Amino acid sequence: MKIAHISDTHFPQIIKESFDRSIEKINNSDIEFVIHTGDLVDRGYLREYEEAIQSFSKLKKPIIFVPGNHDGKNVGLKLFENFIGPLNGVKEGKDYVVIYLNSVIPDMNEGRISNSSFLWLKETLRGHLDKEIKIVCFHHHLVPVPNTGRERNVLFNSGDVLDLLLKYGVNLVLNGHKHYPNVYKLEDLVIVNAGTMCSIKTRLGDKNSFNIIEIDDKIKVKTLRFGEIREREYERKKERIYNVNSEKLFRIVQIAGTCIDNSDIFNKKMFLNAFKKISTLNPDFIVHCGDIVNEGLNKNYTLAAKYLKTPIFFVPGPRDINYLGYNLFPKYFDFIETHVTKKVAFKFLNSCQYDSDIGVIGRGELDRIKQFSRIPSEFKAIVLHHNLLPIENTREKGLLEDAGDILYELTRLKIDLVLTGHSSHPSARKIENTLVVNANSLSCKRQRNLFGNSFNIIDVYKDFIYVSEIQSLSGSRHVLGIWKRKI
Amino acid sequence: MFLDIEKAKYPIKQFITRGIIGIDKNETIKNACKKMTEFGISSLAVLENENIIGFLSKKDVIKGIAEGLSVNAKINKIMSKNLVFCESSVSIGEALEIMANFQVRHILVKEKEEFIGIFSLKDIIDLQKFSLETQISSD
Ligand SMILES: [Fe+2]
Ligand SMILES: [Fe+2]
Numbered sequence A: 001m002k003i004a005h006i007s008d009t010h011f012p013q014i015i016k017e018s019f020d021r022s023i024e025k026i027n028n029s030d031i032e033f034v035i036h037t038g039d040l041v042d043r044g045y046l047r048e049y050e051e052a053i054q055s056f057s058k059l060k061k062p063i064i065f066v067p068g069n070h071d072g073k074n075v076g077l078k079l080f081e082n083f084i085g086p087l088n089g090v091k092e093g094k095d096y097v098v099i100y101l102n103s104v105i106p107d108m109n110e111g112r113i114s115n116s117s118f119l120w121l122k123e124t125l126r127g128h129l130d131k132e133i134k135i136v137c138f139h140h141h142l143v144p145v146p147n148t149g150r151e152r153n154v155l156f157n158s159g160d161v162l163d164l165l166l167k168y169g170v171n172l173v174l175n176g177h178k179h180y181p182n183v184y185k186l187e188d189l190v191i192v193n194a195g196t197m198c199s200i201k202t203r204l205g206d207k208n209s210f211n212i213i214e215i216d217d218k219i220k221v222k223t224l225r226f227g228e229i230r231e232r233e234y235e236r237k238k239e240r241i242y243n244v245n246s247e248k249l250f251r252i253v254q255i256a257g258t259c260i261d262n263s264d265i266f267n268k269k270m271f272l273n274a275f276k277k278i279s280t281l282n283p284d285f286i287v288h289c290g291d292i293v294n295e296g297l298n299k300n301y302t303l304a305a306k307y308l309k310t311p312i313f314f315v316p317g318p319r320d321i322n323y324l325g326y327n328l329f330p331k332y333f334d335f336i337e338t339h340v341t342k343k344v345a346f347k348f349l350n351s352c353q354y355d356s357d358i359g360v361i362g363r364g365e366l367d368r369i370k371q372f373s374r375i376p377s378e379f380k381a382i383v384l385h386h387n388l389l390p391i392e393n394t395r396e397k398g399l400l401e402d403a404g405d406i407l408y409e410l411t412r413l414k415i416d417l418v419l420t421g422h423s424s425h426p427s428a429r430k431i432e433n434t435l436v437v438n439a440n441s442l443s444c445k446r447q448r449n450l451f452g453n454s455f456n457i458i459d460v461y462k463d464f465i466y467v468s469e470i471q472s473l474s475g476s477r478h479v480l481g482i483w484k485r486k487i
Numbered sequence B: 001m002f003l004d005i006e007k008a009k010y011p012i013k014q015f016i017t018r019g020i021i022g023i024d025k026n027e028t029i030k031n032a033c034k035k036m037t038e039f040g041i042s043s044l045a046v047l048e049n050e051n052i053i054g055f056l057s058k059k060d061v062i063k064g065i066a067e068g069l070s071v072n073a074k075i076n077k078i079m080s081k082n083l084v085f086c087e088s089s090v091s092i093g094e095a096l097e098i099m100a101n102f103q104v105r106h107i108l109v110k111e112k113e114e115f116i117g118i119f120s121l122k123d124i125i126d127l128q129k130f131s132l133e134t135q136i137s138s139d
Helices: A016-027 A045-055 A073-083 A115-127 A158-167 A269-278 A299-305 A325-332 A363-373 A403-412 B029-039 B058-066 B092-102 B123-131
Strands: A001-006 A033-036 A063-065 A089-092 A096-100 A134-138 A172-175 A180-184 A189-193 A211-215 A218-224 A228-237 A241-243 A246-253 A285-288 A338-340 A343-350 A379-383 A417-420 A427-431 A434-438 A454-461 A462-469 A477-485 B021-024 B044-049 B051-057 B085-087 B106-111 B114-120
Touching: A001 A016, A045 A073, A096 A115, A158 A189, A158 A427, A189 A218, A241 B044, A246 A269, A246 A403, A285 A343, A299 A325, A338 B021, A343 A363, A363 A379, A363 A403, A417 A454, A427 A477, A434 A462, B021 B029, B021 B051, B021 B114, B029 B044, B029 B058, B051 B058, B051 B106, B085 B092, B092 B106, B114 B123
Parallel strands: A001 A033, A033 A063, A096 A134, A134 A172, A172 A189, A241 B021, A246 A285, A343 A379, A379 A417, A417 A434, B021 B044, B085 B106
Antiparallel strands: A001 A211, A089 A096, A180 A189, A180 A427, A211 A218, A218 A228, A246 A454, A338 A343, A427 A434, A454 A462, A462 A477, B044 B051, B106 B114
């Protein structure tokens, strides 16, 4: 099947030439139908809707409109329903289903799939399990997008939505909102962001663009940027069987959120049991992804130094550098920038800002990451505290402020592994060629995982990476996944 | 842990461990045990030319050893040749019923004529995670 994905027209703030050219291209193509992923109009006014509908009458293909945050300004979603139809819906073909849904919070730029929409999405996916191709569309972006400045407005519950889409084997998700075209493959899911088709609101002085998507054995995304075409192509089939007969290269134990202090926030029993287990696991490296202490106070650091005597690589979390932590962290624990062996090279990043939960990496560090990527080690890992991808069971707040650009660069540089330790929930997802693994807190009472406090082991084999989670209290193991390595 | 009916209707697809860990049919029982320990799992798919031809669980190993087989015997002597499987779209309740009928703790999951994963009784813990889904968002 072949479809066009357009977005963010923002009537009346349009460049008429871009609109006409796009519509003409679509009319003259063999695409089946068009999906518009929101921000049809700019302010949600009646006149704007009238003008938009009038203009789109030139389109000779069926079209699905998905509401965007701009459509919902000034109670505009009522007009959207009157002019266009329901905010959530399903389009079904012989072997495909398109599910589109509202992610708008009226008068807000942020997005959310509401509780009722989430349940509806789940039921609708369940009802269409037999469809070969499953496409889900909503306005706000599911994962951070590059070149769009500060990361904001990703769906509040993007972690849960992503988890749901992966569990039900959705093939394609279409988003708009960021006015910058981008394509990622995350596990088996291809995530496509459209640029703005005709609005003056482009980023980086970018051109207007839209996508043509073709799905057969592959998913091909063509971004038409007027005079320039970008193409991405992904196989739909995935490696399923892994033969244990593969050489084991090394083992990383990944921990986070020890949150050591004198209060009962620090669960000493969990901590001691976890470290008893770690001593039996023979790791080649132990990496601590931050929040060593509960607050950056002297007494906590003294205690932490007593508890953490095993050789460990540390990156700080926001708890480690608040109050006096900024001075205490380097005094008590070594922070090294890189650790390089023949088999593996690590780069450790400080993503924390003083007295703030929000993480940031920054442009200067990006240059050093580029240099690091040229180190000739076989396997490259980046370690930081804050999240690069949304985590299930958590809100989106743990994402780096510059997650869009950092994620883009790390995947482009084909970094093999990224280790993070925010949000207190384990997660392991492969995006493009990069596996991103998040650790739960090891011994902090505040955690979000029903499996309980835990840490991860990452076993790197010649042919694959095998990741499991180990429960701090009992030492029982739970497989998070296994991924083929690029060779 | 109790499984409530409301959740039991959801397809097995959501709960499987993605990826199947397998071992060559010519490996010894000892080696299979080593690998199960190394990977922290209690079953292995048995492979011939990267195709699944059998299934080996901890139970098969114990039974084989109890019957007097050497640890150096090949695993194809003790593996189950009858593969217990279900389609990825069946509900978790249905899958559990099949498992009960065959009296096994693991079931292979098939989609479009291809095995895509394994569901084990242990995975049921994941069901409980469900109750937390999107509590953070509501209208
Ligand atoms: Fe927009
Ligand atoms: Fe928007």
